[in-house]
Amino acid sequence: MSALHDTLYRHDQLYTLAESAVTCYPENAHGMVTELCHSENATYRVDTPDGNRFAMRVHRTNYHDRTNIESELAWLDALRSAGFEVPQAIAGNDGHYVQSVQNGHDIKRNIVLFKWIDGVMPSIDVDMTAFQQLGAITANLHNHSRRWAKPVWFKRLVWDHETMVGAQGHWGDWRNTAGLNGLHSRLINEALCRLREELLGYGKGEQRYGLIHADLRLTNLLILGGTTRVIDFDDCGYGWYMHDLAAALSFIEHHQCINNWIENWLKGYEVGGHLDDRDIAMIPTFIIQRRIQLLAWAGSHAGTKQAQELGVEWVAQSAALCERYLDDKMLSL
Incomplete structure (x- = not known):
């Protein structure tokens, strides 16, 4: 599994990549990048100057190819059309939901930017229901x-x-x-x-x-x-x-x-x-x-x-x- 997670722990390089990935999207999605979690993929919050917020997913290598990711997004689109509250991807400047970004460290990752979803995560310690x-x-x-x-x-x-x-x-x-x-x-x-x-x-x-x-x-x-x-x-x-x-x-x-x-x-x-x-x-x-x-x-x-x-x-x-x-x-x- 080392190949699958070859760049999993390079936080600084992935953060730099996430910052550069913001430019793949329209200006109203540009903002400050903050790391949220780093386990499977790396996930970041993007806060824009006008108060908008997005979630950026930097995909790990050798797990999902572009078609796999686009398939996930297709199901999300179908679920939203059916009334489900699920994440919504933002199209990049080229009109595509999946962006591919590479920085000077030769790390190439697929990127997806989602509209931010507010809410509170339920806890097993608070409410059994x-x-x-x-x-x-x-x-x-x-x-x-x-x-x-x-x-x-x-x-x-x-x-x-x-x-x-x-x-x-x-x-x-x-x-x-x-x-x-x-x-x-x-x-x-x-x-x-x-x-x-x-x-x-x-x-x-x-x-x-x-x-x-x-x-x-x-x-x-x-x-x-x-x-x-x-x-x-x-x-x-x-x-x-x-x-x-x-x-x-x-x-x-x-x-x-x-x-x-x-x-x-x-x-x-x-x-x-x-x-x-x-x-x-x-x-x-x-x-x-x-x-x-x-x-x-x-x-x-x-x-x-x-x-x-x-x-x-x-x-x-x-x-x-x-x-x-x-x-x-x-x-x-």
Whole structure:
């Protein structure tokens, strides 16, 4: 994964690139650039002299090509047309949403500038019903995904078993995660064998598998005046719809409140969608697959602050979750 993240940590160079990228857009989008976060992509806030604000995404290398990014933006356009509050890209001076910028350090990145979205990020520590809001918006996104006629050129990542937790997965190989010991690896491999069989039986029918957000956590929601806005579609792609529930629990699958969070998510989902008994029975399988996928992410992003803050305990907790999954004790819904 080193090639995929070869320039991930060069903050100063990426900041210089972001500053130069502003000139690709009309003058009313020019302003002061401030770094917001730097993990997958680098994200910056742009404040203009007249009080406008934008969010700039500087894409990492070797992950999405231009068609992939334009496909994400096409779905966002379709969602906005259907009444969803989602990010809106700004066209550059050349009329295109995706800009390509290179600076003197030979870093070439794709850039997208979005209109700023105001709102407050819901917290699991403040309001348990935040998961109801998340479940409801997820059902609406799934309904839209199933009925939307995609452009013929549409192309996004595929999030299946191999690309999530296989040795050549999009986020790397979980075996490269620091802190794994022999027992951990055995439990994870046994869990993978079981969940692979479960997924084969579950299948990829059109009601179960399609275009999903793929990272639909509370941190990717903004709430303002009772309206919920969904952000960060960078990982959207083809996967199981139930993966969006597993993604909602990312990094906190071992938490003691997980059953309450799931129950609230399901309650919200049923407002606009429906899950059958087989979908419900598959929840532990999708949760454990997501956790192993995040192990791979932690290994390939070892230099990021978020990965470092997880600590060795998180790896041990991941193995313990696998053991509970194998013993059918992961959840008690």
